[in-house]
Amino acid sequence: MEMEKKKTNGSSSTSTSIWMLSSMIIALFAFLVRVLVSLHPYSGAGNPPMYGDFEAQRHWMEITLHTSSKDWYRNTTSNNLSYWGLDYPPLTAYQSYAHGLLFLQPFAPDSVALFTSRGHESPLGKLLMRWTVLSSDTLIFFPAALYFIVVYYIRRGEKDVAWQLAMILLNPCLIIIDHGHFQYNCISLGLTLAAVAAIFSKNELIASVLFCLALNHKQMSAYFAPAFFSHLLGKSLRRQNPFLEVLKLGLVVLGTFALVWSPFLYSKEAVIQVLSRLAPFERGIYEDYVANFWCSTSILIKWKRLFTTVSLKLLSFSATFISVLPSMIQQIRDPSNHSFLYALLNSSFSFYLFSFQVHEKSILLPLLPASLLALEEPLLFRWLTYHAMLSMLPLLYRDHLILPYVALLTLFAFTHYSPYRRCNKGGIDSSVLQKVLMTSSLLCSLVLHLIYLTLQPPKKYPFLFEALIMILCFLQFVIITIYANRKQWMLLDCSVELEKAKKTL
Amino acid sequence: MAETKEKPKERKKTMTSSSSRRSTTNSQSKKQTPSLTATATSTTQQLFWFAGIATCIKLLLIPAYRSTDFEVHRHWLALTSSLPLPLWYFDTTSPWTLDYPPFFAYFELLLSSSASLFDPTIVDLRRGLDYSADSVVYFQRLSVIVADLGLLYGAYRFARKLDGARRTMLLVLIVWSPALLIVDHIHFQYNGFLIGILLVSLSFLEEGRDLIGGFFFAVLLCFKHLFAVAAPVYFVYLLRHYCRGGIGRGFWRFLKMGAVVGAVFGMAFGPFIYHRQMHQVLSRMFPFGRGLCHAYWAPNFWVFYIIADKGLAFVLTRLGFHIKAPAASFTGGLVGDSSPFSVLPQVTPLVTFLLVILAISPCLVKAWRDPQPKNITRWVAYAYTCGFLFGWHVHEKASLHFVIPLGIVALHSLEDARHYFLLSTVACYSMFPLLFETKEYPIKVLLLVTHSALMWLGFSTQLRWDAASKGSGREEVGVPSERHGNKLIGWVGATYLLGLLFVEVWGQLLHPYIFGDRLPFLPLMLVSIYCAMGMVYSWVLQLTLIIKC
Known part of the structure; x- marks a missing residue:
């Protein structure tokens, strides 16, 4: 797919047209993969009475179409x-309304009829639902990825931008x-x-x-949020005028929020109702x-039994805050573009590891900045992607998505190790010890895959395998967080030394 | 895997550097030919990469739409495993009787032995009818994916002799062929490995190893007899190229080749000859009662013949002549024996046979006069093109037989690349009616568009290099690709491809909007006619290229 990479020895206009064509091909291919994955089952397919996330999203379309925003x-x-009461912020509600209005209502009104449509699973309804996601992806995520590539990597004159784009767009976790x-x-x-x-x-x-808007x-x-x-x-x-700058940003934030929340601002109770x-x-x-x-630690410490929900809230909040603090301090001291990507990674990982009510799928959030860093940190990126995918294995197994799981992970491995990359920077210089550790960990996880998919757990510990997967992934995530935090601080040291050098000159 | 993670990286480093060295400096590449082993490892690596990505796509396609061909092959699994060999060609449990030659039946027998381990119902002659459990879907889909190893081997035999850029292009054209994905991995058939056998045979012929090449072609014929269209070309070529060197040596070699081919056919048909069933086997293999055209007209010459007939009938009726309406209609599915033409003469299998031979004859003359190994792939592909254009009861899928081998020819010259770009796009587009469900619509469109864009990119960069290597004495290396882009397609080709877009938009949007449910066959007819124009153009171009070189 990236055969053009090694051929860009012509004039700059030629290489621009080649880059445009190759990014178009990558985007088309990524879209094709998404369409193919959408042929497979979704969560809760044919599983009454509650079904799954598919039904939740469909139900929100039904509700937003047929009731007033109040x-x-x-x-x-x-x-x-x-x-499946709506429990996402207003923008999700508007999105449900728009999708219901544009996709489902005109072509399959039965699929969003009030009350009667619960558990609706007609082929056309399913297809339209799938297309709401496909269209959102192409209209929002794809252009955003291109925008990012252009402003960050092309301006820096990187060679492997097509590969970097493929890494962002072909992320197996996000697709599945x-x-x-x-x-x-x-x-x-x-x-x-x-x-x-x-x-x-x-x-x-x-x-x-x-x-x-993302928050909403x-x-x-x-x-x-802490990183931003x-x-x-x-x-x-x-x-020059820090106060004015902060004021401007604050006003923009407040204005955006006010606009998005405007239908609910008529009374204090309404706002509190939404917030709750x-x-x-x-x-x-x-x-x-x-x-x-x-x-992961609940195996040793029974948090839920030892503490009340209120104190757990406080505990998790302070743990999150403390873990995100170093990264925030670094950003305030040296807000460079490069370190910002690490800050995004660290802040999202702090939340994933320590905040209250985290879901397996939340690993997608740290994965995003990691995929943006794929060119600089290929090892970190592939290691995280693999374990993020593994951490969601039990979830995907329940959804009958093992076939796309295997296919997407393999596809990721192939695109990651493309023979058409220009240069293969190592990222981390791995020592022998590290290699041995990583190999053994990887072998463990592969065996764990096989065990999970083929064997029955012992009756006494029905969730033994899930727990093993969880612990393995938790360890990797902790290591990655520590590494990324260290790296972010090292960037600070670099810039401080650079400034010192400038001053002395 | 940390180690395995690092290793390929290093290997790749050496590979990319060597290939880029070879590619960027064209003048140098001729001087420093890399050692054969280095080329071989990087070819396998590249092949592995291309095949890996293709396999992931094929895996994701498992739950996609599948045609009745899926049940046909499932039934053959059951038939070969539960019935003794003498009953294979007599079975009528299902309408999908065995109509492929014996090697394919043996292949199904081989598959059925593992299928019964997978799920015994798959190979049950009666309970298995229309079986559609996950087990049978996974088994059959995976069997096609595994059988594609044959295609990969064929591609490998050609790829290893090419330089870096051309090798990449070859793999794009063969391993990532969208038409093959549509027919084999969505519609469901086993063309991949059959075409692989053809490629293996052709690669041996190109190397001058005629005996093995002939052997593989005989094997191929015993898998699927539709490939026999190229037999005249093979015969003439082998006679003139292999059986040369005086009467004595020539005759000895003729006997040798005859013995090899005879042995292959003996292996295949021997048991049936022993049971005195050849008549039955042949009648199953050649069901001429099926009519000139398939339910959906393959885009070939006969489309024009039918249209001309209809047009003449219309005009003559207007002029006051009394024209009897034909008993059989072309749009109503399978056609019986009665003449479907109102004005033009009836077409018989013999006529189509003679027409095909006539169309191939220029190429036979060429092969007789100057049997060059470098031209054999082109000739064989041309023979399949003739068979496709003028043959009896041709399926649109048969265009694969020449589109895939022409992928190898496409790398020879600019003209071939231009021709291939157009042909591949048209051939893939002509497969669209195979997948008629909404769910697969975006898949076929994306496959075609992505692959065409990839071809465009590959060919235009290749052209740029070739231009650069020709003018390497001068300093004009960085020629804008737009110029080569135009060279690749030209305004006629561009207009034609835009027409494809119009035909598609017509069929999908305008026709239902304007006519509603009336004239439901019109969009399909348009696709046939329009693609047939492209196919005839490709045929003429191939013929001129054959006469020229």
Whole structure:
């Protein structure tokens, strides 16, 4: 696919046209892969009474189409909140409304009829639902990825930009969750990616708007908030009039929020009602087997039994805050583009590991900045992608998505090790010990795959294999976080030394 | 895997550097030919990469739409495993009777032994009818994917002799062929490995190893007799190229070749000759009762013949002549024996046979006069083109037989590349009616568009190099690719391809909008006619290229 890579020895106009054509091919291919994955089952297919995420999204379209915006987040006769009540911010509600109006209502009105459409699974309805995700992906995530590539890597004169683009667009985890399991992460992640690109092209105000939109699509985008906040603050402090800069950003943020929330601003109760839907603290500190700190250590320390929910909230909040603090301080001191990507990674990982109510799928958030760093940190990126995929194995197994799981992971490996890459930078200079450790860990996980897919767990420990997968992934995630934090601080040291050198000169 | 992770990287480093060295400096590449082993390892590596990506796509296609051919092959699994050999060609449990030559039946027998381990219902003659459980889908789909190893080997035999850029292009054209993906991995058939056998045979012929080449062609014929269209070319070529060197030596070699081919056919048909069933076997293999055209007209010469007939009938009726309406219609599916033509004379299998031979004859003359190994692939592909254009009851899928081998020819010259770009696009587009469900619509479009863009990119960069290598004495290396892009397609070709877009938009949007449910065959007819124009153009171009070289 990237055969053109080694051929760009012509004039600059030729290489631009080649780059445009090859990125188009990569985008087409990535889209093809998404369409192919959408042939496979989704979460909760044919599984009454609650079905799964597919039904949740379809139900939101039904509710937003047939009730007034005031009732979207309220329990009414036509909106029973105990059946997949809307628990994402307003932008998701608008998106559901738009998708219902443009896709499902005109072609298959039965699939979004009030009450009667619950568990609707007609072939046309399913196809239209799949196309709502496919179109969102192409309209938001793809352009955002191109925008990022152009402002970050092409301006730096990198050679392997086509490969970098393929790494962002062919991320197996994002594809399988959005187009297999069924969600719209492409929208919130695409908006975040566009915000990152906007920052790199020095459009801070646009970046703020985009990131606020991401926050308003999925509250999980807040995982990136510390990085955005500290980076923008650090930049503003370096301007002539820091106070004015901060004020401008603050006003833009408030304005965007006000606009998105305008239908709910008529009374204080309405706002609180929506907010209470967004923060479901009653669900406990963790669910299922997510490879984060609380769930993994619960094998040794029974957090849920030792502490009340209130104190756990406080505990998890402070743990998250402490773990994200170093990265924020670094950003405020030295808000460079390069370190910002690491800050995004570190901040989202802090949240994944330590915050309250984390889901397996939340690993997609740290994965985004990691995929943006693929050219510089190929080892980190592939290691994280593999383990992120592994951490979602139990979830995907329940969805009957093992075939696309295998296919996408293999496809990722092949595109990652493309023979048409120009240069193969190592990233980390790995020692022998590290290689041995990584090989053994990898072998363990491969064996774990086989065990999980073929053997029955012992009756006494029915979730033994899930727990093993969780612990293995948790360890890798911790190592990656420590490495990325160290790397971010090293960038600071570099820039400090550079400044010193400038001063002495 | 940390080690295995690092290793390929290093190997790749050496490979890319060597290939880029070879490619960027054309003048140098001739001087420093890399050692044969180095070329071989990087070829396998490249092949592995291309095949790996293709396999992932094929795996993802497992739950996609599958045609009745899936049940045909499932039934053959059951038939060969549960019935004794003498009953194979007599079975009528299912309408999908065995109509391939014996090697294919043996192949199904081989598959059925593992299929019964997978799920015994698959090979059950009665309970297995229309079986569609996950097990049978996975088994059959995987069997096609594994059988594609034959195609990969064929591609490998050609790829290892090429330089870096051409090798990449060859793999793009053969291993990533969208038409092959559509027919084998969505529609469901086993063309991949059959074409692989053809490629292996051709590669041996190109190397001058005629006996093995002939052997593989005989094997291929015993797998699928539709490949016999190229037999005249093979015969003339082998007679003139292999059986030369005086009457005595020539005759000895003729006997040797005859013995090899005879042995292959004996292996295949021997058991049936022993049971005195050859008549039955042949009648199953050649069901001439099926009519001139398939339900959906393959884009070939007969489309024009039918249209001319209809047009004449229309005009003559208007002029006051009394024209009897034909008893059989072309749009109503399978056609019986009665003449479907109202004005033009009836076409019999014999006529089509003679026409095919006539069309091939220029190439036979060429092969007789100057049997060059470097031209054999072109000639064989041309023979299949003739068979496709003028043959009896041709399927649109048969265009694979020449599109894939022409991928090798496409790397020879600019003209070949131009021709191939157009042909491959048209051939793939003509497969579109095979997949008629909405779910697969974006897949076929994306496959075609992505592959065409990839071909465009590959060919135009290759052309740029070739131009650079020709003018290496002068300093004009960085020629803008746009110029070569135009060279690649030309305005006629561009207009024709835009026409394809129009035909598609017509069929998908305008026709249902304007006519509603009336004239449902019109969009399909348009596709046939329009693609047939491209096919005839390709045929003429191939003929001129054959006469020229």
